[in-house]
Amino acid sequence: MALEHHFVCPLPNGTHARPASALEEVARGFRSEITLVNGRTGQRANAKNVLAIVGADVRFKDPCRLEVSGPDEGSALPALIAFLRERFAQCDHEAPAPGRPAGELVLPPMLRQAGAALRPGTPLVPGIGRGRLVRAGGFRLPEHLPVNGVTDVAFEHQRLDRALDELIVWYGQRLAAAGPGVEREVLTAHRAMARDLELRETLLAAIGRRRTAAGAIAEAEAHFSARLTASNNPLLAERRLDVQDICRELLHRIYGAAARLPDLVLTVESIVVAETLTPGQFLALDRHWLRGLVLAQTGATSHTVILARSFCIPTLGGVNLAGLEGDDREVVVDADLGGLVTALPATVRRYYDLEQARLSGLSRRLRQFATQPAVTADGARLEIAANIGVAGEAELAFAAGAEGIGLFRTEMLFLERAEAPGEEEQYEVYRQALQAAGHRPVVVRTLDAGGDKPLPYLSLPAGENPFLGYRAVRIYPEFEELFRTQIRALVRASAHGNLQVMVPMLATLEEVRWCKRIIAEEQARCAASGVAHDPAMPVGGMIEVPAAVFLLEELCNELDFFSIGSNDLLQYFMAADRLNPRVASLYDPLQPAFLRVLQQIVEVVSARQKPLSLCGEMAAHRRYLPLLVGAGFKKISVASPAIAGLKAELAGLRQGDCRRLFALAHESETAGAVAGHLATFPVQQAAPLIRPELVADGVVAATKAEAIKQVVDLLNISGRAADPRAVEAAVWAREATYSTGFGHGCAIPHCRTDAVQVNSLAVLRLAEGVEWGSLDGQPVRLIILLVVRESDAAGAHMKVFARLARKLMHEPFRAWLAQEKDPDVLCALLREALET
Amino acid sequence: MKIVAVTACPTGIAHTYMAAEQLEKTAKKLGHHIKVETQGAMGIENELSQAEIDGATVAILAVDIAIEQAERFARIRQIKVPVQAALRDPEAIFHQIQGIMLKNV
Numbered sequence: 053m054a055l056e057h058h059f060v061c062p063l064p065n066g067t068h069a070r071p072a073s074a075l076e077e078v079a080r081g082f083r084s085e086i087t088l089v090n091g092r093t094g095q096r097a098n099a100k101n102v103l104a105i106v107g108a109d110v111r112f113k114d115p116c117r118l119e120v121s122g123p124d125e126g127s128a129l130p131a132l133i134a135f136l137r138e139r140f141a142q143c144d145h146e147a148p149a150p151g152r153p154a155g156e157l158v159l160p161p162m163l164r165q166a167g168a169a170l171r172p173g174t175p176l177v178p179g180i181g182r183g184r185l186v187r188a189g190g191f192r193l194p195e196h197l198p199v200n201g202v203t204d205v206a207f208e209h210q211r212l213d214r215a216l217d218e219l220i221v222w223y224g225q226r227l228a229a230a231g232p233g234v235e236r237e238v239l240t241a242h243r244a245m246a247r248d249l250e251l252r253e254t255l256l257a258a259i260g261r262r263r264t265a266a267g268a269i270a271e272a273e274a275h276f277s278a279r280l281t282a283s284n285n286p287l288l289a290e291r292r293l294d295v296q297d298i299c300r301e302l303l304h305r306i307y308g309a310a311a312r313l314p315d316l317v318l319t320v321e322s323i324v325v326a327e328t329l330t331p332g333q334f335l336a337l338d339r340h341w342l343r344g345l346v347l348a349q350t351g352a353t354s355h356t357v358i359l360a361r362s363f364c365i366p367t368l369g370g371v372n373l374a375g376l377e378g379d380d381r382e383v384v385v386d387a388d389l390g391g392l393v394t395a396l397p398a399t400v401r402r403y404y405d406l407e408q409a410r411l412s413g414l415s416r417r418l419r420q421f422a423t424q425p426a427v428t429a430d431g432a433r434l435e436i437a438a439n440i441g442v443a444g445e446a447e448l449a450f451a452a453g454a455e456g457i458g459l460f461r462t463e464m465l466f467l468e469r470a471e472a473p474g475e476e477e478q479y480e481v482y483r484q485a486l487q488a489a490g491h492r493p494v495v496v497r498t499l500d501a502g503g504d505k506p507l508p509y510l511s512l513p514a515g516e517n518p519f520l521g522y523r524a525v526r527i528y529p530e531f532e533e534l535f536r537t538q539i540r541a542l543v544r545a546s547a548h549g550n551l552q553v554m555v556p557m558l559a560t561l562e563e564v565r566w567c568k569r570i571i572a573e574e575q576a577r578c579a580a581s582g583v584a585h586d587p588a589m590p591v592g593g594m595i596e597v598p599a600a601v602f603l604l605e606e607l608c609n610e611l612d613f614f615s616i617g618s619n620d621l622l623q624y625f626m627a628a629d630r631l632n633p634r635v636a637s638l639y640d641p642l643q644p645a646f647l648r649v650l651q652q653i654v655e656v657v658s659a660r661q662k663p664l665s666l667c668g669e670m671a672a673h674r675r676y677l678p679l680l681v682g683a684g685f686k687k688i689s690v691a692s693p694a695i696a697g698l699k700a701e702l703a704g705l706r707q708g709d710c711r712r713l714f715a716l717a718h719e720s721e722t723a724g725a726v727a728g729h730l731a732t733f734p735v736q737q738a739a740p741l742i743r744p745e746l747v748a749d750g751v752v753a754a755t756k757a758e759a760i761k762q763v764v765d766l767l768n769i770s771g772r773a774a775d776p777r778a779v780e781a782a783v784w785a786r787e788a789t790y791s792t793g794f795g796h797g798c799a800i801p802h803c804r805t806d807a808v809q810v811n812s813l814a815v816l817r818l819a820e821g822v823e824w825g826s827l828d829g830q831p832v833r834l835i836i837l838l839v840v841r842e843s844d845a846a847g848a849h850m851k852v853f854a855r856l857a858r859k860l861m862h863e864p865f866r867a868w869l870a871q872e873k874d875p876d877v878l879c880a881l882l883r884e885a886l887e888t
Numbered sequence: 889m890k891i892v893a894v895t896a897c898p899t900g901i902a903h904t905y906m907a908a909e910q911l912e913k914t915a916k917k918l919g920h921h922i923k924v925e926t927q928g929a930m931g932i933e934n935e936l937s938q939a940e941i942d943g944a945t946v947a948i949l950a951v952d953i954a955i956e957q958a959e960r961f962a963r964i965r966q967i968k969v970p971v972q973a974a975l976r977d978p979e980a981i982f983h984q985i986q987g988i989m990l991k992n993v
Contacts, residue, residue: 786898786899789898789952790972792902792903794903794906794975795975795976800902800906802899802901802902803899803901804899804901804929827972827975827976828976838901838902840901840929850901850928850929850930851930853901853902853905854904854905854926854928854930855905857901857902857903857904857905857906857909858905858906858908858909859909860906861906861909861910861913862909862913
């Protein structure tokens with residue numbers, strides 16, 4: 053007689069893959085037979101079988117029971133009851149994805165008034181893209197793979213069986229390396245499905261019917277997909293993708309490259325949606341048509357995201373895609389706000405047209421900076437190089453204004469393949485990057501694999517804590533031939549340009565000396581056989597392990613240059629995982645302790661006159677730029693899309709101010725205090741209140757919200773407000789007290805906010821009046837926006853604003869403002885009228 | 889008539905000064921003498937002394953917020969209006985003043 057336990061399903065989304073795999077984990081621990089019965093439908097499922105549990109279609113509040121019978125039923129039942137009580141209900145909770153802003157998505161007024169609904173997602177690459185939904189992934193058998201006619205059934209049986217075993221191990225390895233959150237849960241679910249007995253039985257039974265492994269996989273995929281789709285539950289229907297992933301992986305394991313599906317072909321502007329997308333799959337997409345990416349799962353550090361960033365493809369992660377299967381509607385990926393827009397009525401469309409106009413205005417202005425050298429307003433140079441991951445990016449980087457390649461990550465060459473790339477292949481890649489660079493330097497980082505970036509052919513044991521584990525320079529001695537091959541390719545490539553080799557994760561002098569010995573040996577070998585190379589090829593090191601900071605003097609004796617990997621250095625130094633939202637406040641470049649480390653590195657390395665760069669994410673954010681300049685950095689390296697913006701930002705900075713800022717920051721006690729100094733730091737002090745680009749004429753706006761957005765966007769396009777939405781919000785907060793429409797067809801929206809970098813005045817003249825809630829009830833055609841920095845509210849510009857406000861009370865002045873056609877004349881006269 | 893006035897709006901960037909200008913313009917037009925103190929983002933400007941206030945017939949407080957040194961106006965007849973009223977129809981304020989003055993004479 054079986055033991056029974058009755059319960060009601062507490063999961064609002066039913067028993068989808070995650071709760072099912074959690075139940076399976078517990079059930080698997082016992083020898084007894086454990087059955088889940090859906091009281092609503094009578095369906096029975098083996099609780100050690102994820103697909104069966106999922107297929108039982110248990111929904112919210114369904115009455116259920118567990119039946120347990122077998123040798124250890126007495127201990128199994130209490131364990132299961134405890135699980136159901138304590139953990140089962142929590143299985144539904146999404147772990148917060150890294151980088152997702154806390155709280156609700158705040159929509160700008162135009163979108164709010166349009167009643168737009170966004171599916172929230174984590175912005176992984178900023179920007180906005182519009183296009184048709186195209187689903188990547190999915191499952192199809194390549195046509196050339198036979199499905200029938202097996203002669204050696206035993207062989208076919210064995211290789212499918214083994215591939216499934218390997219896959220389970222592989223998921224286990226990835227699980228060990230996975231960060232917390234969604235990725236871990238998804239991998240757990242994948243692994244549970246892969247070791248599902250019913251899946252294995254279905255696969256092997258097909259072989260018995262003389263199907264090939266490919267045929268068996270296709271059959272199993274069809275079988276389980278049909279069952280999951282039939283469940284009528286959108287969440288279950290989505291789990292098809294898990295089955296498809298597993299089937300794709302199996303095919304790939306058995307047939308290798310022959311099983312690669314033909315690449316997704318894009319023919320219109322497209323938003324590619326995928327559960328996961330490998331770097332290889334990403335690179336195969338036609339970027340001419342690719343407008344955005346929506347990934348259901350991926351960490352912010354995945355290589356696909358790094359690539360998407362390089363190619364400026366707006367990308368969202370962690371988006372709920374329920375209900376979008378088989379849909380090819382037009383959508384907008386808004387990775388600035390952090391959401392996917394799936395309905396585009398005219399008003400929403402209008403907002404995104406305006407956003408597009410803003411972004412292209414912004415990039416037009418930035419393009420002018422791209423080709424200029426990076427200089428501060430007082431003439432201090434900063435070299436800005438690019439980080440790349442594939443050789444093809446080099447050309448893009450130089451077009452974007454890079455002065456060199458400051459970090460060529462070579463991992464991409466080694467990923468997604470059955471064996472390491474050979475010397476010839478690597479040599480070609482490095483040579484190609486050098487060719488694009490001409491005389492400019494190319495810093496190539498030797499392989500940083502292992503740890504969180506496992507390679508199948510290295511069979512590295514998965515450590516408890518991969519970040520602190522066996523990776524990068526630490527694995528070189530064991531895989532000496534792998535390292536030597538890369539060095540040989542680099543030494544040979546050095547004949548073609550200014551190539552510099554950089555070793556990651558250095559912590560000891562022994563590591564440095566070992567690497568230098570190998571490099572010297574390979575150089576000697578080339579010299580002996582008359583192979584062209586640069587005998588003086590510089591060798592440098594990444595500073596990312598804190599220990600290296602305290603060995604800098606000695607490292608300077610051994611190495612030619614350094615680059616700070618600020619992401620890892622900050623993680624290791626603060627002992628905080630950047631993907632763990634609970635310690636995210638520690639992973640903050642504004643921590644005074646971290647700023648002190650940076651300064652120490654700059655001091656030691658510059659005293660020894662060795663080149664120093666910083667190539668982590670900290671360098672790519674305009675916010676930190678004054679601190680880096682103030683700390684004395686002469687070189688940084690960033691993803692190419694950030695270069696022009698940084699050059700523009702730099703042009704508004706003064707080195708002296710930056711130094712004073714850094715001195716304050718360096719002495720601050722808390723990151724909050726540093727942020728305070730940064731917020732009040734004056735940028736572009738010399739900029740005049742108004743310039744011709746802050747005047748727009750004949751502007752079309754249907755509503756007040758549209759007009760305010762457009763006038764604020766003028767500030768953004770001209771580089772005065774990096775976050776236009778913050779300015780817009782401040783303007784609206786002021787409008788909320790009472791309308792700034794003061795009659796006579798004029799409005800004077802205004803606010804005080806440090807979201808502008810410089811006090812500004814902008815003028816918008818509308819083609820037709822809009823309702824503004826004005827004092828005289830009349831529509832508004834002339835809009836004068838005043839924005840003052842909060843920290844500068846008592847400054848000299850206030851007198852100008854006061855004078856302007858007074859003049860606006862006089863009809864002739866208003867008439868002149870409304871009629872003067874030439875923006876240059878308008879600005880000049882306005883300045884003259886207000887400043888004298 | 890000798891009039892003193894104070895203007896003060898929430899952000900102190902625009903309406904404080906627009907209202908001051910309106911009051912000055914209208915007083916001139918109607919033949920009154922007026923001195924307007926502004927309390928804006930730059931603090932108090934064109935400050936009214938106690939003697940000036942005591943010497944005036946009436947005070948106009950066109951303010952949306954609590955003003956600084958309000959005690960100066962404790963002994964003077966006054967009319968308090970929102971800043972917007974000074975923008976919309978300043979003459980109406982002056983008419984209102986005349987009404988008050990007539991009543992009190």
